[in-house]
Amino acid sequence: MGFFDLFKRKKVEEPKSQEVVETTPVEVTEEPKSEEITADEVTTSTETPIVATPEPKEAEVVEEDDEEVDIEAERKELEEGLGKTKEGFFGRLKRAIAGRTTVDADVLDDLEEVLITSDVGVETTVKIINAIEERVARDKYMNTSELHDILRDEIAKLMEESHRSTEDFGIEVKEGLPYVMMVVGVNGAGKTTTIGKLAAKLTRAGRKVYIGAADTFRAAAIDQLAVWAERAGATMIRQDMGSDPASVAYDTLRSAVANGADVVLIDTAGRLHNKVGLMKELTKIRNVMSKVIPDAPHEVMLVLDGSTGQNAFEQAKQFTEATQVTSLTITKLDGTAKGGVVIGISDKFHIPVRYIGIGEGIDQLKMFDRKEFVRALFGDKK
Numbered sequence: 001m002g003f004f005d006l007f008k009r010k011k012v013e014e015p016k017s018q019e020v021v022e023t024t025p026v027e028v029t030e031e032p033k034s035e036e037i038t039a040d041e042v043t044t045s046t047e048t049p050i051v052a053t054p055e056p057k058e059a060e061v062v063e064e065d066d067e068e069v070d071i072e073a074e075r076k077e078l079e080e081g082l083g084k085t086k087e088g089f090f091g092r093l094k095r096a097i098a099g100r101t102t103v104d105a106d107v108l109d110d111l112e113e114v115l116i117t118s119d120v121g122v123e124t125t126v127k128i129i130n131a132i133e134e135r136v137a138r139d140k141y142m143n144t145s146e147l148h149d150i151l152r153d154e155i156a157k158l159m160e161e162s163h164r165s166t167e168d169f170g171i172e173v174k175e176g177l178p179y180v181m182m183v184v185g186v187n188g189a190g191k192t193t194t195i196g197k198l199a200a201k202l203t204r205a206g207r208k209v210y211i212g213a214a215d216t217f218r219a220a221a222i223d224q225l226a227v228w229a230e231r232a233g234a235t236m237i238r239q240d241m242g243s244d245p246a247s248v249a250y251d252t253l254r255s256a257v258a259n260g261a262d263v264v265l266i267d268t269a270g271r272l273h274n275k276v277g278l279m280k281e282l283t284k285i286r287n288v289m290s291k292v293i294p295d296a297p298h299e300v301m302l303v304l305d306g307s308t309g310q311n312a313f314e315q316a317k318q319f320t321e322a323t324q325v326t327s328l329t330i331t332k333l334d335g336t337a338k339g340g341v342v343i344g345i346s347d348k349f350h351i352p353v354r355y356i357g358i359g360e361g362i363d364q365l366k367m368f369d370r371k372e373f374v375r376a377l378f379g380d381k382k
Contacts (some may be wrong), residue, residue, distance in 0.1 A: 081358025085339030170202035185303035187270035190331035196228025197365040212252030253292035280334030331357035
């Protein structure tokens with residue numbers, strides 16, 4: 001299935017709020033002086049895993065029926081969300097080729113400037129220009145009206161494919177142990193909002209979701225996550241501010257396993273004070289979670305603010321060096337003309353974009369499909 005479901009969802013009531021569980025911090029030993037930090041630093045308890053009580057009421061399940069979704073309305077929403085990027089990019093492109101009839105060296109120089117100023121990135125821009133030059137050399141002649149379709153094709157080729165089944169909003173939920181996603185990113189990128197929207201999507205699909213508030217360095221982060229958890233109908237595990245993040249992650253997984261959760265979303269601190277400290281912290285959280293579920297986390301999702309343009313590239317560089325990032329979410333694309341960053345980051349880091357945020361609404365977190373993304377920017381192929 002493509003970017004959009006072929007079926008329309010029934011209107012349901014807002015999921016009922018679930019319990020926010022306060023846990024007693026797991027005792028943590030002091031960290032060794034060496035840089036390597038292992039899961040053995042957390043003293044695990046032999047007691048029965050923490051159970052959220054009373055058992056939260058199950059969220060309403062959204063069932064599919066035979067009524068067709070208004071696909072055009074969905075596409076229009078995506079186009080509107082990327083409107084500023086489209087307007088900025090094509091406005092510059094139109095000015096660059098105005099009065100030209102053929103694609104020559106001057107047109108390519110202007111196109112290069114358009115791509116770079118649209119935050120596509122230097123490396124990706126060079127790839128696109130080289131590909132067009134090869135097409136010109138092969139075909140001997142190319143007019144500017146063809147440039148539109150060629151750009152469309154080359155950009156689509158450069159982005160990593162991330163499309164999965166739309167069931168469970170792209171999360172590969174399996175029977176047995178819960179699917180664990182660790183969410184990373186700097187403060188202000190939209191981590192908490194993304195977790196809340198994703199939790200809401202999953203609970204509406206009938207999945208039991210647990211959220212671990214492992215960003216224990218900011219009280220506001222914990223409180224904001226609690227609001228989203230209640231709104232989404234998810235169960236949140238938290239400890240006092242300043243607690244060991246690995247302890248929160250450990251408690252969350254134990255509770256999730258004991259209560260038959262389907263998905264666990266672990267929030268983490270968004271500090272980039274130094275790469276070594278970040279690496280130690282994330283490595284410790286990963287190792288501790290693997291003591292509860294051997295292959296956890298199943299996914300590490302990096303959330304980036306699309307409106308920051310080139311700064312998003314640097315954040316991606318820092319986090320990919322600090323931990324094994326397996327997917328990306330690009331937020332705030334509706335408020336910026338810098339949506340070209342999606343193209344450049346996907347190409348440079350060879351990491352698929354899982355979701356994009358195109359608005360504040362709970363339903364405005366969208367599964368990313370490169371074909372629909374390109375379609376929203378360029379329209380249907382001529």
